Amino acid sequence: MISVRNLQKKIGRQEILRGVDLEVNEGQTAVIVGRSGGGKSVLLKHIIGLMKPTSGDVLVDKESIIHLSERQLAVIRRKVGILFQSGALFDSMTVEENLAFPLREAGERDPNVLRQKISEALEVVDLQGQEKKMPESLSGGMKKRVGLARAIISNPASILYDEPTSGLDPVVADSINHLIRRMQNRFQVTSVVVTHDMKTAFHVGDQIAYLHEGRIYFHGSPSDFRSSPDPLIQDFILGRSRGTD
């Protein structure tokens, strides 16, 4: 379970988050939507302790993480997988080494176990046979899928997705959406997805939180979000700007 309480973040003079409250129950998928530069990725980074808030609290499995040191956070982070916007693969390692990395760090040394788990993770993301490739020879979509395989290989209880479909063509984006759904059905993980892609939001979300001007403006089911009469929400769903030609 992930709980965010009155989270505020100031960077310099800019207030990025102005008191965000969010609860994600076990096995649920929360989608955080909002305009670009609205603080969605910042919120996600707070959930895994990559950023420290100005005030407020973040609880993972009922444990507050904001006062933990980097070394103490390592224990929490092993329970949470994260897919970065760019994939964030280690570019000095092959796909296989990238996937083996979290397992080796957790103490796994048996080459047969490593091979087995890598093969299973690549199968989940439909990338069998790509073990020996270097990240620079992969397409954007493949990088994201390898990033996802790395995030799930240690069987985390929660997965965080940072813009999983941004920069991908509609077909690859759709395959990533299906993949996220498959993760939920297969592993029952708690997920938080940050996106501004409404197709992704409606496809994978059990609940949608709309982040606007540093606060959660709307929090509810995808159907309530879609049918909301609020012009701000409708403009966002339909991608409508208020500018004139």
Next chain:
Amino acid sequence: MLIRFIGRSVLSFLRYLGELVLLAADTVQSIFTAPIRWRLCFSQVLEVGFRSQLVVIMTGAFTGAVFAAQTFFQFHSLGMDSAVGSVVAVSMFRELGPVLTGLMVAGRVGAAMSAEIGTMKVTEQIDALRALGVYPVDYLVVPRTLAMMVSMPLLVAECVGVGIVAGYVVGVGLLDIPAVYYVHYMQKFTGLRDIKMALSKGFVFAFLIVFISCHQGLNAKEGAVGVGRAPTEAVVIGSLAILVSNFFLSLLLNVVFPYGG
């Protein structure tokens, strides 16, 4: 206006020093408390030590050679040809060997370290390390620090050795200084204290280079300009730190390992 500018510069310099000290303290703590990744350490020794040899050998050889020649030109008129060997050896040990090796390694290795870590920072690879439960100092800074601690004293020794041999070749081979006197005076005026001084300086410069370079990489700003600036600043700050600290180290080490003592 001027006072405010000076105040701001002093404060930012002090903050920078504080950050370096914190990184150093964090690294030392990691060395003693976290598991050491020996495979990464060996690959860094290969990168830092083994692959720096050519540049260090070239530097040592031509510095020793030109220093022997210049010393001979000055001493010849005074009839002190045989003192050339001792001057070259003592200078190489106490100043030229450690400083020139430090500068060359700061340029070659420091730039590479800060560029690599800086690129990892802006491509979210360092965030990925943290997200996977790995503390970046343990994974990136500790192996580089240990590799530098091993490699720098050896590179300094190599530079000094090659410089002395090159000085001998020029002095005895080209300038006709009698070999027996050259070696005799070199041995007479060079002692264990000089070797200790060279290695101590190499050791200190290793720390300066690794912490300055890793700090620049870990604090690289977003974008091509940010990543490009990290190695440039690492080399400039690293080189200046070596030159400035060398002066104070010479004064200090001269007390610890006094010449003629």
